[in-house]
Amino acid sequence: MPTNARADHDPPAPEPVEVLLGLGSNLGDRDAAIAAALDALGRVPGVEVVEVSPLLESEPVGGPPQSKYRNGAARLRTTLVPHALLAVLKATERAAGRVPGPRNGPRPLDLDILTFGGRTLDTRDLVVPHPRLHERSFVVEPLRALGVDVDAIPRIARPRVVDTPAAVQEASLAWRRGGCSIGFVPTMGALHEGHASLIRRARAECDRVVVSIFVNPLQFAAHEDLDKYPRPLSADLELCERNGVDLAFVPPVEAMYPAGFASRIAVGAEAEAMEGAARPGHFIGVATVVARLWSIVLPDRSYYGRKDAQQVAVLRRLQQDLCLSGELVECPIDREADGLARSSRNVYLSPEDRTAARAVPRALSAAVRAHRNGVHGRDELLGLARAELDAEASCTGVDYLEIRTDLELAPWPGDRPVDSSARILVAARFGDPATRLLDNASFRDEPPVVG
């Protein structure tokens, strides 16, 4: 038995709050439906109908062909909490004969909470102030008739841009309390179409989307390109806005690594091969920053591109080991028209090297096509891929070219025939100064198409 069940405590008596309500009807006896609803609401304990605007005629917005609306607004006072009032409004709509139908379809009664006192609420099923309030004359006019200063009602800007962990935690906590699922796309900025595809997937699968933009010094070695890593912030934020991001987290380094920061997370052997060998400490930096970011955002789902297959494997390990909640969603590699995997580093390539870089997907493609044609020897497949890279003069080095198990990326024994559960991974350098390009392909999927 809970020792602290509050069921028989009296909460403090709430102060009545003024609520502005949108009224609409375009089926049946419209004026009667609205009047009956207001009469019913006035009898609900904790609800008082203070004032009702004159009703006006308006054209329906969106939805199937349908008749005109009667619209108005009402001023209520209530001691109910917002979601209790919302539930009563929904029950009132149902009592008027409203049944679930298409979005913006015809309806005998439509009751919308437009404002709830001075509160800002951003929950799964109730957002106040109503996000489309200012755009709709059939809402604005009745409100003005009630003497409301509509322009003084705040509009919610998206994305909200914040730079402290505390601000993200506050937003995330409020969303979770409001029943919202949260999708997270951690990035180092320099956003391109590959990031946009991750964001759009998060947008489609989650109620709210958070993007972080942070060039993480901890995952760069001393000789690497930390300082010259591109940071086109305003273009990044425009891409976020276009793709429906709710919150952009753009911390300065000291917000991510405040004075005294000392923790490091190592994620075992799979972080020491390939990228881990080429970039010592890289995955310690990745795991440490991502653990911190995940704890800040507490996403239901976070989204990663498979181009960085080893990073995904490391983060999957990290997530399982630390029991970090949420789902890690791995998204297909996004490629440019000629087959090159999209990467923020592609902008470093000279036009000539950019052309030569097609050797990377061509190498993967050569191995996958040969495999489909019956070649199953690991070293033979690697040799075919290697030949494509070696044929390009501007390919100045191959950090690794390996066949490994998919997902876990465990080494593939040389005497085991390569089957569809294998993946081929490459890191190669092009040009001078060198740009490192990463790519990989599964032997299960279609080979990359190279233009």
Added chain:
Amino acid sequence: MPTNARADHDPPAPEPVEVLLGLGSNLGDRDAAIAAALDALGRVPGVEVVEVSPLLESEPVGGPPQSKYRNGAARLRTTLVPHALLAVLKATERAAGRVPGPRNGPRPLDLDILTFGGRTLDTRDLVVPHPRLHERSFVVEPLRALGVDVDAIPRIARPRVVDTPAAVQEASLAWRRGGCSIGFVPTMGALHEGHASLIRRARAECDRVVVSIFVNPLQFAAHEDLDKYPRPLSADLELCERNGVDLAFVPPVEAMYPAGFASRIAVGAEAEAMEGAARPGHFIGVATVVARLWSIVLPDRSYYGRKDAQQVAVLRRLQQDLCLSGELVECPIDREADGLARSSRNVYLSPEDRTAARAVPRALSAAVRAHRNGVHGRDELLGLARAELDAEASCTGVDYLEIRTDLELAPWPGDRPVDSSARILVAARFGDPATRLLDNASFRDEPPVVG
């Protein structure tokens, strides 16, 4: 603007749910108040009053002297969600003239949700089935009059005992969604009065309390006492029950470290001195398991005893670095009557060694008392403490005896006068086989009293 605001989507029409409601009144015209409430509820959109039991007289339970109650029960059907119905009931109570008063005080109207369909709800302000339903004849009799099989209504057992991270995450998520704050006391079991004091503090400060019982192999070195560490599980669970724990998490090793587990968290230099030097890898094991436990429980507050001062410093660092949410609450050292700090390892001491072990708090006390009498030299204070330990033949070794800064536990320079911001820390071994005892004291506080 949120692209997915659901405010104008129609949710699927909910099925009406049967609700059993407790009715009570002991102020004013009791029968009229109950009848008026049922009349008002019947007019609320989404609520139907199906059946009302006869009313009976009952003695008030608890609270100040007051007159008898009229009690009954009603069967409702509603399409409102539980918290919307709850809000309407509270507004109905207020409309009947109820004002906030003492717990179990007199009231003109009392409406309690007893059951809500077959649902189990455990939220901050609403727990169903009502946890005290079965104990109260003034609830049971009216329910029986409505034909309800009261014995078939489930009772909630506390603590719930679970052994998988998923079960804890599910409970924790449901509590957070229900607005509950969560207090967490991670332990290695062998619970004693020191743990109980942490649990009671969590109970007083949080809506729900989770205790984990897990002897963490990762924080024991190969030569240490992992196998013989005490594991008195049923006594531990009884202590949890007595102290109002809601959930006990008792995982087997493979639930905490499943196959493939590879991550390790190092927390920097403060983890390498003192305990870290005496027990290499100890704090990596502590940080790794606690990060995992925190991610599983997601506590609002977690509770630690200051006896393990360095552990608290390490965990504070970990929490800040990984931005783990919630507050780390450090609780005073709990001591036995003779001054020895409570520890699960005290049971290892023979009666003679148990007596000799009082030298540990005596050593700390000697230093703190000398400091109060004007001794401020670091080495002189340490010498006074050391003499107390050296005087005991069964003290077979002192792993460390140091004065450091409080909280951060940074080294205290030998030439800096010791002030009240310092702490003295000791680890000493007693008996054969040796039992390691830890203790510490602040120069700000009263010296430990040794009997």
